[in-house]
Amino acid sequence: MIDTEFDSKHIWHPYTSMQNPLPVYPVSRAEGVYIELENGTRLIDGMASWWSMIHGYKHPILNKAIHEQLEAMAHVMFGGLTHEPGIELARLLVELTPPALEKVFISDSGSVAVEVAIKMARQYWINQGQGEKSKLLSLRGAYHGDTFAAMSVCDPVTGMHHLFKDSMPLNYFAEKPTCRFGKPCSEQDLLSITSQLQTHHTEIAAVILEPIVQGAGGMWFYSAEYLTAVRDLCDKYDVLLIADEIATGFGRTGKLFACEHAAISPDILCLGKALTGGYMSLAATLCNNKVSNGISKNGGVFMHGPTFMANPLACATALASINLLLESPWQESVKNIEQQLSEELLTCLSSPSVNDVRTLGAIGVIEMQEPIDLKIAQEFFVSEGVWIRPFGRLLYIMPPYIISQEELGSLTNAMLKFTKLQ
Numbered sequence: 215m216i217d218t219e220f221d222s223k224h225i226w227h228p229y230t231s232m233q234n235p236l237p238v239y240p241v242s243r244a245e246g247v248y249i250e251l252e253n254g255t256r257l258i259d260g261m262a263s264w265w266s267m268i269h270g271y272k273h274p275i276l277n278k279a280i281h282e283q284l285e286a287m288a289h290v291m292f293g294g295l296t297h298e299p300g301i302e303l304a305r306l307l308v309e310l311t312p313p314a315l316e317k318v319f320i321s322d323s324g325s326v327a328v329e330v331a332i333k334m335a336r337q338y339w340i341n342q343g344q345g346e347k348s349k350l351l352s353l354r355g356a357y358h359g360d361t362f363a364a365m366s367v368c369d370p371v372t373g374m375h376h377l378f379k380d381s382m383p384l385n386y387f388a389e390k391p392t393c394r395f396g397k398p399c400s401e402q403d404l405l406s407i408t409s410q411l412q413t414h415h416t417e418i419a420a421v422i423l424e425p426i427v428q429g430a431g432g433m434w435f436y437s438a439e440y441l442t443a444v445r446d447l448c449d450k451y452d453v454l455l456i457a458d459e460i461a462t463g464f465g466r467t468g469k470l471f472a473c474e475h476a477a478i479s480p481d482i483l484c485l486g487k488a489l490t491g492g493y494m495s496l497a498a499t500l501c502n503n504k505v506s507n508g509i510s511k512n513g514g515v516f517m518h519g520p521t522f523m524a525n526p527l528a529c530a531t532a533l534a535s536i537n538l539l540l541e542s543p544w545q546e547s548v549k550n551i552e553q554q555l556s557e558e559l560l561t562c563l564s565s566p567s568v569n570d571v572r573t574l575g576a577i578g579v580i581e582m583q584e585p586i587d588l589k590i591a592q593e594f595f596v597s598e599g600v601w602i603r604p605f606g607r608l609l610y611i612m613p614p615y616i617i618s619q620e621e622l623g624s625l626t627n628a629m630l631k632f633t634k635l636q
């Protein structure tokens with residue numbers, strides 16, 4: 215028996231109270247798109263374990279990659295030493311990511327990749343003798359992680375700023391783009407970010423944004439023209455552009471990287487989540503030669519080095535996962551998921567409890583009128599044989615790419631049924 219009583223007494227789960235914890239469901243195994251609970255209930259995973267498990271659980275090729283790497287070495291420090299999985303992963307990332315991103319810092323989690331990106335941007339300007347360019351310009355509705363610097367560029371209202379305001383760097387924020395994905399972007403849409411840059415560019419090191427899809431800050435999909443315009447604005451006002459593709463990377467939006475929708479290249483790029491196909495924690499921050507030369511000239515060194523950076527097991531798994539993705543018909547799978555999601559989810563748009571429906575790539579979102587009770591929703595979805603975890607007013611899924619039409623149908627059915635209960 216999995217000791218859930220011990221769990222509720224001693225273990226923190228994400229964003230929970232230790233006095234009144236929400237119930238957690240004991241999982242004994244997982245395979246393909248199924249999570250199996252201890253009591254034998256099988257749940258179709260609509261969350262891909264937070265965007266990451268793109269090939270499904272217990273994939274033979276990923277399992278094999280880990281076993282093989284384990285025989286060579288599980289870990290070795292990256293200071294003064296290097297290894298094949300780290301090199302081959304970096305080679306692949308340089309090749310696949312948008313042009314000119316040539317330098318790779320391999321770290322251990324998404325939030326750290328964002329910290330690294332922010333540090334790179336800051337160090338770049340310090341080493342140019344322009345240390346006053348120290349602030350970040352972010353978008354409302356953004357989510358970039360939970361560590362302090364990452365938190366300081368999350369939406370100031372939903373991003374916990376009020377709790378930590380005395381110990382967090384103060385940054386600038388532009389309104390979130392209102393122009394929807396697939397639609398043009400007007401001058402009006404760019405007004406806020408343009409005026410922030412105009413007024414504050416001498417203090418701004420970089421703009422940081424999630425290209426095309428704002429994830430955990432609101433599941434919002436915005437126009438590619440906005441992204442193109444922001445790239446131009448960054449050049450015009452001489453600030454760097456950081457693209458956080460931790461959620462969107464590796465095919466989720468229908469392109470390998472969401473920047474491709476706008477054919478732009480950021481100065482710094484963050485990757486994580488699906489990087490290892492969901493198997494373990496690994497992240498990467500890439501930058502172009504402008505940034506790396508700027509940091510490194512006159513004897514400069516980049517000041518970061520986590521103990522477990524470029525862990526060989528994680529690198530070998532990431533390498534196998536990316537190759538598996540490239541060898542699979544992922545564009546077609548994501549396209550099919552997108553089509554089915556829009557056909558099936560759009561049917562609830564007229565429902566009085568529903569405010570908006572959005573689909574892009576392998577992401578489907580129903581925005582409700584009212585906040586959803588997480589405990590009730592979770593019990594409902596488990597009883598329907600699916601794993602869907604809403605937040606706020608958002609009911610959303612981003613399933614593994616290997617999901618069948620029928621399994622995806624079970625997910626969308628459960629979502630539609632839930633909206634009717636509200």
Ligand SMILES: *Cc1c(COP(=O)(O)O)cnc(C)c1O
Nearest residue numbers: 323324325357358359429460461
């Ligand atoms: C999840 C996420 C992060 C943080 O990654 P962790 O691995 O949870 O630290 C940062 N940015 C975006 C866009 C994310 O979706």
